[in-house]
Amino acid sequence: MPGDMAMMTEVNKVNDNVVEISGLKYRVGNKAIFDRLKISILRGKITAIMGPSGTGKTTLLRIMTGQVLPDRGRVMVEGKNVARLATDELYELRTQMGFLFQNGALFTDSTVYENVAFPLREHTHLPESLIRHIVLMKLQAVGLRGAADMMPTELSGGMARRVALARAIVLDPKIIFYDEPFTGLDPISMGVIVRLIRTLNDSLGLTSIVVSHDVEEVSAVSDHSYLISDGKVVAYGTPEELGRNKSAWVRQFMKGLADGPVPFHYPAPDYASQLLGEEPA
Amino acid sequence: MRQTRTIEISTGLFIILGFASLFFLATQTTNIRAYSDTSGYTVTASFTNVGGLKVRAPVTMAGVDVGRVTEIHLDPRTFSAIVSIQISQRFNQIPDDSSASILTSGLLGEQYIGISPGGSETFLKNRSKIQITQSAIILENLIGQFLFNKASSGSK
Amino acid sequence: MRFLLHEIYYIALDFLQGMGASFLFLLRLLSYTPKALLRWRIVWLQIYSVGAMSLVLIMVSGLFIGMVMALESYHVLVKFAATAALGTGVALSILRELGPVVTALLFAGRAGTALTSEIGLMRATEQLAGMEMMAVNPIRRIVVPRFIAGAVSVPLLTMIFCAVAILGGYYVGVDLMGVDQSAFWSQMRVNVDLVDDVLKSVVIKSIVFGGAISLIAVYEGYYSLPTAEGVSQATTRTVVNSSLAVLALDYLLTALMFHGV
Numbered sequence: 282m283p284g285d286m287a288m289m290t291e292v293n294k295v296n297d298n299v300v301e302i303s304g305l306k307y308r309v310g311n312k313a314i315f316d317r318l319k320i321s322i323l324r325g326k327i328t329a330i331m332g333p334s335g336t337g338k339t340t341l342l343r344i345m346t347g348q349v350l351p352d353r354g355r356v357m358v359e360g361k362n363v364a365r366l367a368t369d370e371l372y373e374l375r376t377q378m379g380f381l382f383q384n385g386a387l388f389t390d391s392t393v394y395e396n397v398a399f400p401l402r403e404h405t406h407l408p409e410s411l412i413r414h415i416v417l418m419k420l421q422a423v424g425l426r427g428a429a430d431m432m433p434t435e436l437s438g439g440m441a442r443r444v445a446l447a448r449a450i451v452l453d454p455k456i457i458f459y460d461e462p463f464t465g466l467d468p469i470s471m472g473v474i475v476r477l478i479r480t481l482n483d484s485l486g487l488t489s490i491v492v493s494h495d496v497e498e499v500s501a502v503s504d505h506s507y508l509i510s511d512g513k514v515v516a517y518g519t520p521e522e523l524g525r526n527k528s529a530w531v532r533q534f535m536k537g538l539a540d541g542p543v544p545f546h547y548p549a550p551d552y553a554s555q556l557l558g559e560e561p562a
Numbered sequence: 563m564r565q566t567r568t569i570e571i572s573t574g575l576f577i578i579l580g581f582a583s584l585f586f587l588a589t590q591t592t593n594i595r596a597y598s599d600t601s602g603y604t605v606t607a608s609f610t611n612v613g614g615l616k617v618r619a620p621v622t623m624a625g626v627d628v629g630r631v632t633e634i635h636l637d638p639r640t641f642s643a644i645v646s647i648q649i650s651q652r653f654n655q656i657p658d659d660s661s662a663s664i665l666t667s668g669l670l671g672e673q674y675i676g677i678s679p680g681g682s683e684t685f686l687k688n689r690s691k692i693q694i695t696q697s698a699i700i701l702e703n704l705i706g707q708f709l710f711n712k713a714s715s716g717s718k
Numbered sequence: 719m720r721f722l723l724h725e726i727y728y729i730a731l732d733f734l735q736g737m738g739a740s741f742l743f744l745l746r747l748l749s750y751t752p753k754a755l756l757r758w759r760i761v762w763l764q765i766y767s768v769g770a771m772s773l774v775l776i777m778v779s780g781l782f783i784g785m786v787m788a789l790e791s792y793h794v795l796v797k798f799a800a801t802a803a804l805g806t807g808v809a810l811s812i813l814r815e816l817g818p819v820v821t822a823l824l825f826a827g828r829a830g831t832a833l834t835s836e837i838g839l840m841r842a843t844e845q846l847a848g849m850e851m852m853a854v855n856p857i858r859r860i861v862v863p864r865f866i867a868g869a870v871s872v873p874l875l876t877m878i879f880c881a882v883a884i885l886g887g888y889y890v891g892v893d894l895m896g897v898d899q900s901a902f903w904s905q906m907r908v909n910v911d912l913v914d915d916v917l918k919s920v921v922i923k924s925i926v927f928g929g930a931i932s933l934i935a936v937y938e939g940y941y942s943l944p945t946a947e948g949v950s951q952a953t954t955r956t957v958v959n960s961s962l963a964v965l966a967l968d969y970l971l972t973a974l975m976f977h978g979v
Binding site: 566582584587 | 813884903
Binding site: 346348368372375378380382384387388389399400403404445448 | 843844847848850851852853854855859
C-alpha cells in the first residue's frame with residue numbers, strides 16, 4: 282500500500298539506525314565468533330547486547346568502533362562502513378564516539394582532571410580556562426568534581442569507571458559504548474552507574490550501547506536488548522518482552538538457571554569409565 | 563606545573579652538558595688545531611733526521627703557533643727529509659734566513675718545529691726554502707755521545 | 719640432528735621477521751617524527767626521564783672506567799717506560815670503543831627497560847586502546863616522543879661519558895700515578911684525530927646505537943602481550959636484543975669507517 286510505504290519511510294527517518302550491522306562474519310583460529318550477525322541500534326535509545334561469557338560481546342564493540350576488522354560483513358556507523366575507513370576518517374568518526382572500557386583505561390600517570398582534559402587538549406585549541414570549565418562540568422555530571430586532583434590509583438573501581446565516563450563524554454559524542462560497565466562493582470556503585478547511563482543518554486541525547494551479562498542491571502536501564510549466542514542473535518526485544526520469551530535458552534539466561542540448554546557439565550568422557558581408568562583424562 | 567618547569571630546566575642543563583662535553587672532547591683531546599686555518603703559504607726545510615715529527619705537528623715562533631707541518635718526504639738524492647710547512651698568511655714577514663729546529667714539547671711530549679728569526683730584510687714567501695735547520699735530538703745518539711765522552715774522559 | 723636444524727630454521731625465521739617488522743616500525747616512526755617534534759614539550763619531558771635521569775649512572779660509570787683504564791694502562795706502559803703514552807691510550811680506548819659501547823649498554827639496561835615496560839603496561843591496561851578510542855594515535859602521542867628522546871639522549875650521554883672518563887683517567891694518571899701532565903695531554907692531542915676519533919667514533923656510533931636501542935625498546939613495548947608475563951618478557955628481550963645489536967653494529971661501524979673488515 283502506498284500509504285504504508287510512506288509511513289514506513291517516515292518511521293525509518295524518525296527511528297533511524299545509528300549502527301547497522303549485517304552479515305557479520307568473524308573467526309578466530311578455527312572458531313567462528315560471529316556467523317552472519319545482524320544488528321541495528323536505534324538512535325537516542327539505550328541498546329544492550331547480552332550473552333554468556335566468551336560469546337564475543339566485547340569483540341563486537343571493538344568491531345563497531347573499528348578496533349578489530351571483521352572477515353566479512355557491513356558495519357555501518359552513522360552511515361559509514363567502519364571496516365573500510367581510512368585511518369584519518371576512522372579517527373574523525375571516533376571523535377563522535379565515547380568508549381567506556383571495563384577497567385576504565387585511565388592514564389595512571391595523570392590526575393583525574395588531566396585524564397578528563399586529555400581529549401580536549403588533543404583535539405581542540407581551547408584556552409585553559411575554558412577547558413577547566415568543561416572538565417569540572419563533566420566531573421560534576423558523574424558526581425566526582427571533588428576528586429579532580431586525585432590519581433587513578435587512589436580511586437575505587439566504581440569511581441575510576443565514573444571518571445572514565447566523564448572522559449568519554451567530554452567531547453560531547455553522539456554514541457557511547459559501554460563494555461561491561463557493571464562488572465565487579467558493589468551494589469551502590471552499580472546503582473550509580475545505572476542511573477548515570479540513563480540520565481546521560483536522555484539529557485545529552487546520546488545513543489548508548491551497553492555490553493553486559495548482568496541481566497538485572499541491563500533490564501533496569503535498557504530500552505532494547507539483543508541476546509547473542511554462538512555468533513547469532515538469539516532474541517531481541519524490550520526487557521519485558523525478553524522476560525516473557527518462551528525459548529528455554531532465553532529463560533535459562535534471563536533467570537540465571539544453573540542447568541538447561543547450556544549444560545552445567547563441560548563435554549567430557551563418560552564419568553564412570555574415566556574414574557575406573559579406562560578412558561584417558 | 564612548577565614541577566614541569568624544573569623538569570624543563572634540568573633537561574636543558576642535560577643537553578648543554580652534553581654539548582659542553584663534545585666541545586671539551588673536540589678541543590682538548592684532539593688535534594683540532596690541525597683543521598683550522600687552511601690559508602697560508604708553504605715553505606720547505608730539509609732535516610737529516612726528523613725524529614718523531616708528524617704531519618700536522620705545530621710550527622711555532624717564540625712559542626706562538628704560526629703554522630703546521632703539512633708533508634714529510636724523503637729526498638731520493640740527498641737522503642734527507644724534506645718537511646713542508648704551511649705558515650698562516652698573517653705571518654708573512656719572517657726573515658728568509660731564519661732557522662728551523664725540531665723540538666720536543668716538555669720532556670717526552672710531541673715534537674714540533676720552532677723557527678728562530680734571522681736578520682734578513684727579505685721575507686719567506688711561497689715555495690721558499692729554510693736553509694738553516696737543526697734536526698731532532700735522537701736519544702740513542704745522545705747516549706752514545708755521552709758514553710763516548712765518558713770513556714774518553716775516563717782514559718785521561 | 720634433524721630436530722636441531724628445524725630449531726635453527728625457526729630461530730632464523732623469527733630473527734628475520736623481527737628485523738623486518740622492527741625496520742618497518744622504524745619507517746613509521748620516522749614518518750611521524752616531524753609532526754611530533756612540533757609538540758616539543760612532550761619530547762622534552764621524555765628526554766628528561768630517559769636522558770637526564772640516566773646522567774648519574776653514566777657519569778659515575780664513566781669516571782670509574784676512565785680511572786681503571788688509566789690504572790691498567792699505566793701498569794703496562796711503565797714496563798716499557800712509555801707512560802707518556804698514557805693519555806693517548808686512555809683517550810683512544812674510551813673514544814673509540816668503551817665510550818659509545820658501554821654507554822649504550824648501560825642505557826639499554828636502565829632506560830631501554832623503562833621504555834619497554836612503560837609502553838607495555840600501557841598496552842596491558844588498555845591505555846593505548848583507550849587513546850585510540852579517543853581518536854588519538856598512540857604511536858604519535860606516546861611512542862614517537864620516547865623514540866626521539868632515546869635517539870637524542872644516547873649521543874649526549876656518550877659525550878658526557880667520554881669527557882668524564884678522560885678526566886678520570888687524567889686524575890689517576892697524573893695526580894695519582896705521577897705521569898707528566900703536559901705529556902699526558904700533548905701526546906693525546908697528537909694521536910687523537912678530530913674526525914676519526916671524535917666525530918666518527920663518538921658521534922656517529924652513538925647516534926646509531928641510540929636509534930637502535932630506542933627502536934627495539936619501543937617496538938618490544940608496543941607489541942608486547944598485554945599480560946604481566948608479556949611485559950616482563952618484552953623487557954628482557956629489549957635488554958638482550960639491544961645489547962647484541964649494539965655490539966654487532968659496533969663491529970660493523972668500526973669495520974666500515976676505519977679498518978675495512
